[in-house]
Amino acid sequence: xxxxxxxxxxxxxxxxxxxxxxxxxxxxxxxxxxxxxxxxxxxxxxxxxxxxxxxxxxxxxxxxxxxxxxxxxxxxxxxxxxxxxxxxxxxxxxxxxxxxxxxxxxxxxxxxxxxxxxxxxxxxxxxxxxxxxxxxxxxxxxxxxxxxxxxxxxxxxxxxxxxxxxxxxxxxxxxxxxxxxxxxxxxxxxxxxxxxxxxxxxxxxxxxxxxxxxxxxxxxxxxxxxxxxxxxxxxxxxxxxxxxxxxxxx
Amino acid sequence: xxxxxxxxxxxxxxxxxxxxxxxxxxxxxxxxxxxxxxxxxxxxxxxxxxxxxxxxxxxxxxxxxxxxxxxxxxxxxxxxxxxxxxxxxxxxxxxxxxxxxxxxxxxxxxxxxxxxxxxxxxxxxxxxxxxxxxxxxxxxxxxxxxxxxxxxxxxxxxxxxxxxxxxxxxxxxxxxxxxxxxxxxxxxxxxxxxxxxxxxxxxxxxxxxxxxxxxxxxxxxxxxxxxxxxxxxxxxxxxxxxxxxxxxxxxxxxxxxxxxxxxxxxxxxxxxxxxxxxxxxxxxxxxxxxxxxxxxxxxxxxxxxxxxxxxxxxxxx
Numbered sequence: 001x002x003x004x005x006x007x008x009x010x011x012x013x014x015x016x017x018x019x020x021x022x023x024x025x026x027x028x029x030x031x032x033x034x035x036x037x038x039x040x041x042x043x044x045x046x047x048x049x050x051x052x053x054x055x056x057x058x059x060x061x062x063x064x065x066x067x068x069x070x071x072x073x074x075x076x077x078x079x080x081x082x083x084x085x086x087x088x089x090x091x092x093x094x095x096x097x098x099x100x101x102x103x104x105x106x107x108x109x110x111x112x113x114x115x116x117x118x119x120x121x122x123x124x125x126x127x128x129x130x131x132x133x134x135x136x137x138x139x140x141x142x143x144x145x146x147x148x149x150x151x152x153x154x155x156x157x158x159x160x161x162x163x164x165x166x167x168x169x170x171x172x173x174x175x176x177x178x179x180x181x182x183x184x185x186x187x188x189x190x191x192x193x194x195x196x197x198x199x200x201x202x203x204x205x206x207x208x209x210x211x212x213x214x215x216x217x218x219x220x221x222x223x224x225x226x227x228x229x230x231x232x233x234x235x236x237x238x239x240x241x242x243x244x245x246x247x248x249x250x
Numbered sequence: 251x252x253x254x255x256x257x258x259x260x261x262x263x264x265x266x267x268x269x270x271x272x273x274x275x276x277x278x279x280x281x282x283x284x285x286x287x288x289x290x291x292x293x294x295x296x297x298x299x300x301x302x303x304x305x306x307x308x309x310x311x312x313x314x315x316x317x318x319x320x321x322x323x324x325x326x327x328x329x330x331x332x333x334x335x336x337x338x339x340x341x342x343x344x345x346x347x348x349x350x351x352x353x354x355x356x357x358x359x360x361x362x363x364x365x366x367x368x369x370x371x372x373x374x375x376x377x378x379x380x381x382x383x384x385x386x387x388x389x390x391x392x393x394x395x396x397x398x399x400x401x402x403x404x405x406x407x408x409x410x411x412x413x414x415x416x417x418x419x420x421x422x423x424x425x426x427x428x429x430x431x432x433x434x435x436x437x438x439x440x441x442x443x444x445x446x447x448x449x450x451x452x453x454x455x456x457x458x459x460x461x462x463x464x465x466x467x468x469x470x471x472x473x474x475x476x477x478x479x480x481x482x483x484x485x486x487x488x489x490x491x492x493x494x495x496x497x498x499x500x501x502x503x504x505x506x507x508x509x510x511x512x513x514x515x516x517x518x519x520x521x522x523x524x525x526x527x528x529x530x531x532x533x534x535x536x537x538x539x540x541x542x543x544x545x546x547x548x549x550x551x552x553x554x555x556x557x558x559x560x561x562x563x564x565x566x567x
Contacts, residue, residue, distance in 0.1 A: 052278055059275040062268055106328050113334035114289075114318060197319065205321050209294055209422050210514035240256040 032214040040218040049203065050222055056198035057188050058226070060116055064123025065184050072131035073173060077165060079132070080139020090136075097129035101187050108191075115196060122191040127180040134176035138169040171243045178234045185227050200226075287316040288476075288483055291326045291338035294319065294513035295421060296440040296523050297361040297468040298339040300531065302512030303494040303505055310486050322420055323391045330355070336476035336484065339468045343393040346545050349558040354474035356563035357536045358488045361468035362495070365529035366396055366458035367443030368403065370435040371428055372451055379407030388419040388427060388436035395467055396437045398547045403461045428452050439467050440523040441515060448522060457528070464533070466540060472563060485566040495531035498524075536562050 014034050020026070021033050032040075044050040079086045101122045108118035142165065150164045192201025200223050207215035237243060292298040304311045318335065320326040327344060329335050331353055339361050348355055370376040376385060382404055389397040397416070404411050419427060424436040429451040436443075446452030458465045470491065472484055498505040502524040509524075510517035523529060541560050548554040 055271065055274045055278060059271050062271050066264075066268060106324070109325060109328040109334075110332035113332055114329055193321070206319075206514065209321055237260055240260065242257055 030213070032217055036214040037217045037221060040212070040214040041221060044203075044215065044218060044222075053198050053200050053203045054222065054226065056116075056196075056202075057192065057200045060119040060191070060199065061123055061181075061184050061188050063116075064120040064188075065127050065181060067120070068124045068127035068131055068180070069177070072128045073135050076132045076135020077139055077161060077169070079136045080169075081165070086136065093129060093132055097133065101126040102190055105191070119188065119191040119196060119199070122187055123184045126187040127184050130180050130183070131173075131176055134180075135169060135173060138172035138176075139165060141172075142168045167242060171245070174234075174237045174240075174243050177237065178231065181230055181234055182227065185223075185230060189223055286314070288314055288336045288480065288487055289316050289318055289334065290487070291318050291320055291329055291335045291340070293321070293323075293326070293339070293421075294515060295442070295468075296365055296509065296520065296529055299498065299505065299509045299524075299529075300359075300361065300470075300491045300494050300534075301339065302509050303498055304490050305512065306508045307494065307497070308490045310490055314483060315487060321422075323393075330471070330473070333473060333475065335473070336480065337470060337472040337487070339470055341391070341394045342466050342469050342541065342544055343395060343398065343548055343553065344391070345469055345471050346541065346548060346558065346560050347393055347554060348471075349560040350554055350556065355471045356474060356477070356561045357469050357541070358472050358563045358566065359470040359491055360466050360534040360536055361470065363530045363533060364457075364459050364465050365440045365523070366399070366437065366465060366467055367440070367454040367528075368400065368435065368437045368456045368458070368461070369424075369428065369443050369446050369452040370455045371431070372453050374434060376435055376455065378455075379404055379409055382409055382435070383413040385434040386415040386417060386432075388424050388433045388438070389416050390421055390438055391418050392416075392553060393548075395462070395465065395544060396439065398544065398551065399458060399462045399465065400437045401551055402547065403456065425449060425451065440528055441519045444523050444526070444528070445519055448519060464540075466544070469536065477563070477565075481565075488563075488566040492534065495534050498531045538562060 018034050021031060041050070079089060104122060104125055105118075108121050112118040112121055146164055146168055150160055155164055188199070189201035189204070192199035193205045196202050200219055203222075204216050204219040207213075207219060290301065292301050301317055305315065305317060318329075320329070323341065323344060326335075326338060326340060327348070330338050330340065330348065331351075337358070345355060345357060375381055387400060389400060391397070400416070401411055404414060417433065419433070419436070421438045421442045424433070424438050424442050425446045427433045428436060428446055429449065435455070443452075443454060447454060470488065472488070477484060503521065506521040506524045507517055509515075510520040513520070541562075542557065545554060545557040545560070549557055
């Protein structure tokens with residue numbers, strides 16, 4: 001029974017939706033019925049629109065997010081250990097972090113033109129700063145005992161980072177990944193509402209411009225489903241022993 | 251046998267995912283346009299109908315032109331500024347203001363003439379120019395001839411334009427904004443004026459020809475740097491668009507079908523606009539005095555600091 005509870009909540013949503021549309025006599029062009037949306041979804045699945053645009057969005061998120069991950073985590077590890085660099089860079093990072101990636105859209109368009117690059121850049125921005133901040137603060141919170149023991153055993157440099165610091169902060173990084181990936185997926189849709197010719201955000205804008213509300217809502221459903229799957233996959237990371245140790249300790 | 255550690259497996263999976271999604275993306279985009287193609291920016295409005303017609307009927311366009319659809323003017327402005335487009339169909343006042351900012355562009359053609367309507371809510375409070383005081387009117391963007399036309403319509407009738415609220419809205423949003431009562435009127439390029447009429451929610455208070463005869467909305471601009479490198483191709487593109495203009499004027503029903511399919515809009519709607527004779531594609535050669543007229547109106551309404559020289563490109567003929 002427990003397994004079916006999530007399904008039940010979706011079923012309830014659909015029933016409420018249908019009832020609301022029928023009882024309030026909402027015309028289709030204001031908000032479509034669930035059946036019309038299912039039909040639009042099926043249509044988009046068959047003609048390949050969903051696949052093509054889903055791949056485009058996932059491609060951009062993957063590259064933007066990976067680029068952020070491989071630059072932000074090393075930077076965060078480094079800043080966490082280097083007081084002087086932290087004092088120097090931290091104000092700058094804290095200044096840039098609250099600027100919404102969407103505010104960068106005009107700049108991104110002018111620098112990178114049309115297509116994948118500006119979207120990847122926006123995803124990168126949305127993930128980079130939170131990842132740096134998470135990693136830095138996580139390094140600062142490492143128990144001093146670990147570091148002292150490591151020093152007694154003569155760990156230094158690369159060895160210290162790979163054998164002590166990285167394992168110590170890995171649980172926090174995985175949590176950060178889960179949060180920032182969710183944000184990245186939020187941003188991609190907005191980023192694709194600017195001059196690109198593909199992606200799920202484009203699909204929605206295009207459907208809206210051709211006055212197809214059923215396709216707009218179908219696009220929203222697709223985005224939600226993929227977001228759900230992404231979150232589910234990242235939760236696998238949280239079950240790795242090297243991540244769960246911190247919870248077991250408590 | 252030692253089991254692979256989960257971290258290694260996760261890393262491996264992450265890399266496999268990167269490869270798979272990249273390959274899928276490249277497989278889907280390969281065989282598409284290359285940088286050799288001429289990039290032309292447009293919006294789905296009848297003012298830009300020359301492009302879909304050329305894409306459908308002209309072999310040169312099929313092989314050498316990549317149309318890039320925008321949904322808002324600011325996005326296109328940035329793409330033009332950044333040099334990402336070789337040419338674009340863009341509102342005349344935007345082009346003038348880009349020229350004032352020293353963006354290297356020249357005008358080659360007009361998109362069409364007329365094809366704009368001032369729409370008010372059916373059964374609403376507005377029956378004439380004087381009723382606009384205290385009301386909200388949507389315009390596409392302040393840098394539009396639609397905005398200038400609205401201002402001169404109101405001023406000519408002695409209305410204080412400070413008492414009329416103007417809001418900038420994307421054209422596709424205007425009919426629903428009018429229907430929901432968020433705005434009292436709007437002025438926009440077709441087909442978004444006719445859309446409210448067909449839906450029964452709006453009436454056209456004035457056709458643009460009553461306010462501004464031979465009205466210009468969008469124009470075709472080319473970047474000077476693109477002219478330096480790809481002049482022959484651009485000349486062919488301009489000639490192609492110019493010739494389609496003559497064809498549209500004689501084949502309106504067919505043009506409506508092609509345009510509706512390309513823009514993803516209802517054929518009935520585009521048909522009503524084209525067959526209603528609301529637009530003209532015949533006289534689309536730019537004339538200097540018309541641009542200086544637009545520029546001086548812009549300056550009067552503080553949309554320009556100085557009147558720039560927007561050069562006309564005639565080398566394609």
